[in-house]
Amino acid sequence: MPAVVGSETTERRSDGDWIVRRISGAAARKQYRCPGCEQEIRPATPHVVCWPDDRIADRRHWHTVCWTRRDRRIQPGR
Numbered sequence: 861m862p863a864v865v866g867s868e869t870t871e872r873r874s875d876g877d878w879i880v881r882r883i884s885g886a887a888a889r890k891q892y893r894c895p896g897c898e899q900e901i902r903p904a905t906p907h908v909v910c911w912p913d914d915r916i917a918d919r920r921h922w923h924t925v926c927w928t929r930r931d932r933r934i935q936p937g938r
């Protein structure tokens with residue numbers, strides 16, 4: 861297992877439990893593409909890294925706001 865740095869929380873979403881790690885601006889040294897809005901997350905931008913609790917290989921970097929909004933786009937039973 862890789863070393864875990866920073867605080868992680870578990871969030872229950874409509875599609876399961878997700879581990880959410882908050883990345884500070886100081887720790888965000890690379891540029892990522894947010895799967896929520898398809899825009900870049902620029903270096904030094906505080907954001908989150910999320911993955912299904914049993915699939916760390918699927919972790920993705922999200923804008924904090926995009927992650928917060930994500931659940932509204934996958935309303936179950938719609």
Ligand SMILES: [Zn+2]
Pocket residue numbers: 894895896897898899922923926
């Ligand atoms: Zn985004």
